[in-house]
Amino acid sequence: MSTMLEYDVVVVGGGPAGCMAAKYAAKTGASTLIIEADTEIGKPVQCAGLISQRAIEESETKDKSFINCEIKGAIVRSQSQELMIKSPGKSAFAIRRDIFDSVLAQEAQKEGAEIILRRRVKSVAKGAGETKLRIRTANGKEEISARVVIGADGVKSKVAKMAGLRVAKSFLNCVQVEGVYKTEDAFADFAEIFVGNTIAPGFFAWAIPLGAENIARIGLCIDKRFSAQSNPLLYLKRNLAEHPLIAKRYKGARSKFTAGTIPVGVRKRGQTVRVDKGILLVGDAAAHVKPVTGGGVYYGMKCGKMAGEIAAKASLTGDLKMLTAYERRWRKEIGKEIAFGVKVHRLRCILSDNDFDTILQTLSQEALLQQIQEKGDIDYPSIVFHEFLKNPRLIKLMAKNIIKYLYTK
Ligand SMILES: Cc1cc2nc3c(=O)[nH]c(=O)nc-3n(C[C@H](O)[C@H](O)[C@H](O)COP(=O)(O)OP(=O)(O)OC[C@H]3O[C@@H](n4cnc5c(N)ncnc54)[C@H](O)[C@@H]3O)c2cc1C
Structure with missing residues (x-):
């Protein structure tokens, strides 16, 4: 069986990044579809569900039934x-990701986005003026066309693969x-x-x-x-x-x-956009994750908004060159944080158990602990790490490990 549907923007994947992208694409006036492979939005859950107050605000949800408790x-x-x-x-x-994702999906629907479940995108191919998605369903195959496709299909993104994009380091x-x-x-x-x-x-x-x-x-x-x-x-x-x-x-x-x-770290510029194919990547598919904590929900939603808005504008005007603004925008917001996080992660990888003891012992000093409590931010950990780098004992320890790292490489 074969059917043909057409949308301005098709979002592949109904996680937080995809739902937010679809919400903003629909809000900007584009006919928008989310294609989700699973039978239900939000399941199965693969997340510890720890997010900041800021992330909850970013979600723009009135329904807070997804909260387990405050940490x-x-x-x-x-x-x-x-x-x-x-x-x-x-x-x-601490939140329940299954409920959180389904609330985000409902909010996208309220803005006019449609959702189809149990459809796995198998291929993405560029046609004349539009990108065609081939989808496998229980009844056979379907084809859906979109002016712009947003790949929000997670860390093993099929869209990225089909577009020849390799993002994560x-x-x-x-x-x-x-x-x-x-x-x-x-x-x-x-x-x-x-x-x-x-x-x-x-x-x-x-x-x-x-x-x-x-x-x-x-x-x-x-x-x-x-x-x-x-x-x-x-x-x-x-x-x-x-x-x-x-x-x-x-x-x-x-x-x-x-x-x-x-995913940890973004390899190089230009890996989250294919203007010629009308494709953007967002969320885990674009490695929009904090390397220090592994958290990706906040960055995914933040970049989802940018992706949805820009995709809709490009699609509605027919000017796909506008898509290049997307990578500039997300890099401006979180690019440096991710790059710094990769360095912290690399250093962490070579610390010995004694080094961890020394670090914790040093950070226990009252003045430093106070700094952590004041400046610590799970969404922007580089702020407090820059403070640590002013402490002589920590500088010495880091210098030793940077040399070790260079030799390990
Ligand atoms: C064990 C673990 C713990 C974590 N803990 C936290 C945490 O505490 N806090 C935090 O912020 N982050 C955490 N993360 C990271 C967080 O889960 C991800 O960053 C976040 O889910 C990314 O959202 P996303 O929308 O990009 O992708 P996803 O949530 O992965 O959604 C992608 C969606 O795309 C669908 N899909 C995939 N392929 C296709 C296809 N071909 N066709 C159609 N649909 C498709 C999938 O079914 C899925 O629903 C954790 C991750 C793991 C693994």
Whole structure:
């Protein structure tokens, strides 16, 4: 069976980046369609669901039913040190991504965007004046044409591949489980971060409380280039069974393990736009992720708005050259933050467990801790890292590791 639909803007993928892009394309006046491969928006969930107050504001949602609880700070733990960071007035929230994504989809629909589910885009080909998407459905094949296509189809983006675009510099491999996790009351609304080469080489492990019944999301990412084992599940299973704190607190899963991949860093300019094919990439497909924390929801929504607006304008005027403005705009907003984050990530990958101890011990000094609490920002971590670089002990440690890094390379 073959049908032919035509839209000004087609968004492939109904995650936060895609929903926001579709909302803004429709708002700008373009006929807009989201094509989503899964049977439901927001499922399956592959996310720890920790986002900032700023991200919630960026979502523009009135319905806040997706919030699990407020997170009041973080406790960072290395093998022998711990640092408790309170974040007064700068809230973060644990959210349910399935509900969050479906609220975003509804908001896009309210602006006029249409959504079709259970349709996987198989190919993207340029025709005369439009881009054709071939889609596989339960009943066979369909073809949909669009003046502009936005690839918001996640880290393994088919749209990027078909457009010959390679964005991410490297990837993290992640696993998570939701389960019973009994913390002391004093830490009940603090996210825990665990660093160390036997715990989560090249990244960190986390436990994010969900506000009730001692349930938490417990997970980790690894950077395979720096880990002895390439399967992150082996580390998670070991942490759950043997880590002195995690194993004591973890009382069993209430959901299965989920796994996912996170892109780290943008390779080079020009990889998120194909003017000749009328294609833009956004969200994980464009590596719009903070390399320091792995969070991509806020940047995905932020860049989704830009992509949707620019795609609609280009499509409605027929001037595809306008699409080049997209990369300029997102780079201006988050390009430097991502590039700085890549450097921090690379350094983190080669730190020893003793280095992590020294860093946490240094940061525990009152003045530094106060700076972290005042300037720490999960969406823009470079602000506080620049402060760290003024501390002589940390400069010395970093200098040693930069030399080590250059030799490791
Ligand atoms: C374990 C883990 C924990 C994380 N924790 C956090 C966190 O706490 N905070 C945070 O901000 N970020 C977190 N992230 C990152 C965050 O989940 C992503 O950055 C975010 O989901 C990216 O949104 P997106 O819209 O770009 O892509 P996605 O949310 O991945 O959505 C892409 C959509 O495209 C669809 N799709 C794919 N291919 C096709 C196709 N060919 N045709 C049609 N549809 C298609 C998919 O089904 C999917 O619905 C985490 C990631 C992982 C893996």
